[in-house]
Amino acid sequence: MSFLEVKNLHVEVEDKKILNGLTLSAEKGQVAAIMGPNGSGKSTLAYVLAGKDNYKVTEGEVLLNGENILEMSPDERAAKGVFLAFQYPVEVPGVATMTFLRTALNAQRKTRGEAEVSTPEFMKLVRDTANHLGISQEMLRRAVNVGFSGGEKKRNEILQMAVLQPNLAVLDETDSGLDIDALKIVADGVNRLRSPERSMVVITHYQRLLNYIVPDVVHVLANGRVVKSGGKELALELEAKGYAQFQGEAA
Amino acid sequence: MSADVRAMKTPAEQALSSAFAATRCKLPGKGAIVALRDDAFRRFDASGLPHRRIEEWKYTDLRALMREAKPLAEPVGSKGVVPALSGVEANRIAIVNGRYEPGWSNIDATDPGIVLSELFAFAGEETDYRLGNAPGKDDIAVSLNTAFMTGGVALRIKKGARISKPIQLAHIFSGAAAATYPRCVVVVEKGAQLTLIESFDGPSGAGYQVNSVLELVIGEGAQVDHVKVGSDGDAALRISTLGVTVDAKANYRDFAFTTGGAVVRNQTFVRFVREGTEASISGATLIKGRQHVDNTLVIEHAAGGCTSRERFRSVLDGESHSIFQGKIVVEPHAQKTDAKMASHALLLSDEAEADNKPELEIFADDVQCGHGATAGALDSSLKFYLMSRGIPEKQAEGLLIQAFVGEAIEEVANEGIRESLMQAAINWLNTRG
Numbered sequence: 001m002s003f004l005e006v007k008n009l010h011v012e013v014e015d016k017k018i019l020n021g022l023t024l025s026a027e028k029g030q031v032a033a034i035m036g037p038n039g040s041g042k043s044t045l046a047y048v049l050a051g052k053d054n055y056k057v058t059e060g061e062v063l064l065n066g067e068n069i070l071e072m073s074p075d076e077r078a079a080k081g082v083f084l085a086f087q088y089p090v091e092v093p094g095v096a097t098m099t100f101l102r103t104a105l106n107a108q109r110k111t112r113g114e115a116e117v118s119t120p121e122f123m124k125l126v127r128d129t130a131n132h133l134g135i136s137q138e139m140l141r142r143a144v145n146v147g148f149s150g151g152e153k154k155r156n157e158i159l160q161m162a163v164l165q166p167n168l169a170v171l172d173e174t175d176s177g178l179d180i181d182a183l184k185i186v187a188d189g190v191n192r193l194r195s196p197e198r199s200m201v202v203i204t205h206y207q208r209l210l211n212y213i214v215p216d217v218v219h220v221l222a223n224g225r226v227v228k229s230g231g232k233e234l235a236l237e238l239e240a241k242g243y244a245q246f247q248g249e250a251a
Numbered sequence: 252m253s254a255d256v257r258a259m260k261t262p263a264e265q266a267l268s269s270a271f272a273a274t275r276c277k278l279p280g281k282g283a284i285v286a287l288r289d290d291a292f293r294r295f296d297a298s299g300l301p302h303r304r305i306e307e308w309k310y311t312d313l314r315a316l317m318r319e320a321k322p323l324a325e326p327v328g329s330k331g332v333v334p335a336l337s338g339v340e341a342n343r344i345a346i347v348n349g350r351y352e353p354g355w356s357n358i359d360a361t362d363p364g365i366v367l368s369e370l371f372a373f374a375g376e377e378t379d380y381r382l383g384n385a386p387g388k389d390d391i392a393v394s395l396n397t398a399f400m401t402g403g404v405a406l407r408i409k410k411g412a413r414i415s416k417p418i419q420l421a422h423i424f425s426g427a428a429a430a431t432y433p434r435c436v437v438v439v440e441k442g443a444q445l446t447l448i449e450s451f452d453g454p455s456g457a458g459y460q461v462n463s464v465l466e467l468v469i470g471e472g473a474q475v476d477h478v479k480v481g482s483d484g485d486a487a488l489r490i491s492t493l494g495v496t497v498d499a500k501a502n503y504r505d506f507a508f509t510t511g512g513a514v515v516r517n518q519t520f521v522r523f524v525r526e527g528t529e530a531s532i533s534g535a536t537l538i539k540g541r542q543h544v545d546n547t548l549v550i551e552h553a554a555g556g557c558t559s560r561e562r563f564r565s566v567l568d569g570e571s572h573s574i575f576q577g578k579i580v581v582e583p584h585a586q587k588t589d590a591k592m593a594s595h596a597l598l599l600s601d602e603a604e605a606d607n608k609p610e611l612e613i614f615a616d617d618v619q620c621g622h623g624a625t626a627g628a629l630d631s632s633l634k635f636y637l638m639s640r641g642i643p644e645k646q647a648e649g650l651l652i653q654a655f656v657g658e659a660i661e662e663v664a665n666e667g668i669r670e671s672l673m674q675a676a677i678n679w680l681n682t683r684g
Contacts, residue, residue, distance in 0.1 A: 050635075075639075
């Protein structure tokens, strides 16, 4: 059994069917890339895994470590190790980044029955990671994402991932809106978090990100299902030929 | 207005008339004060309690909300009631049941910058400021206070004096349900500095009534921070009027924090009479159940080159009702006025109601004025973001509500007061369950 198993998943959003029997698995220690054209259901998959409401699962199941997570609230999933790096991270006025990180980490630990993290331990963890990601102390004191540039918001997502240490990290179009320098910093942050204990699902529209975060497997999504899977060379093939072939196939 | 065109007097209005007739001679103050009282009561009697057809009182219909007029409160001890912000180091002036209680106060009388007098002692002196001349003096609630005023203090901060510790006017109600009419005057002279707390406390379950007036005079170049904290008992009806006159190049900050009371109206009248003043007038209201809290402002820019910011936030749960009415008047010669007003309400339940009424009356042509108002529920995308990081729903809501109110409380300059108010907001949140 795989660490993550998505079986025959059907999902509707506002009565519109987005996922049509999506089946997918991901292993610990591996990076799976999910590629596909606009509207193929990539972001829907990310949101359904994280537990956003308004996404109605009509059929299928999602097993994490053998446990169905679809009945769990987003915070319960997070405590089980699910993390979503948002495509569009929201601004949270009035909540300082440090407070937010600490509240989240301790809430997860509490749910898991673990003790709260000590202040020095927490400060060290955040400071070290922030340094690697080029996030200043001043940014950490500011409200979450408020006044951050697009690149800063994406780096902040990776910082949260590093602090929360998830088992399953889903990165939704983490490359969108990033210039090449920012992309390198973010990819470097992600690569640093690759671990035998962690499964990563990297959702992207373009092959470019996969030059920096090299996947173990690539899945192609079209019309709400996986239409082709392969190794990292599949990404290059898509870059050369485009998605049209798959869209035709599925229709 | 002749008597026959007025609606029949309500029981409360009748009770106020008989109370005035019976106590007029016994109330403190002589000569000019008696004339002031008579004149004020005539004005009240001509109009009666304000009601919904009077635009300024549209949302706080006192004729309906004030079913009876309680008898005047007797002097009592304040045992058992701890004033708000008791954790903040301050000079406290206790005003218990509408009367100054020196025995309960701890003001440092040796500070040469502070002159403290009992209200009627002050009113009998020859001073630069005459009682009853603050903006808002024609308001009906103010007239009622003037007619019945039972006591209070006058505080003068001498020219150039910098008062390091905040001074707190601690209004405390104690005993059986009754009415109090405290009146205070605070004059902060040229170049002086003062942090002034005004607090209102009383026991829950007692339907007491407070009609308070504070006349605040801010001199040229003075720096005044006024923080009003309303944590009245759950059955209290309180109307608090603040009338402020601000001279040139002053720095005036005002913050009204309300969590208590059944029916509360904070009305603030500010008049900038000379140029170059900067003012921030803001507030936060957190209410639930069937609480009704009205923050009404009238800001008159009567001189040019003044900057004013009005920022109010309210959080409403249950069937509570908050009102924000803010009127900015820019007089014809008040050029280069810069005034911006914003009011935001966060509704935590479907039954809560928030009314926002911003008004701009601009008679000058070279000004920058604006206003914005919103009312809405917690942002679900923010809540999901927090929950996706492992924060349980109630905690995520708490964090977002705290952040919402926190942005208002940030306006309070004094760190100790700011932290106490933030803690009071957190305590309020914790009672939500």
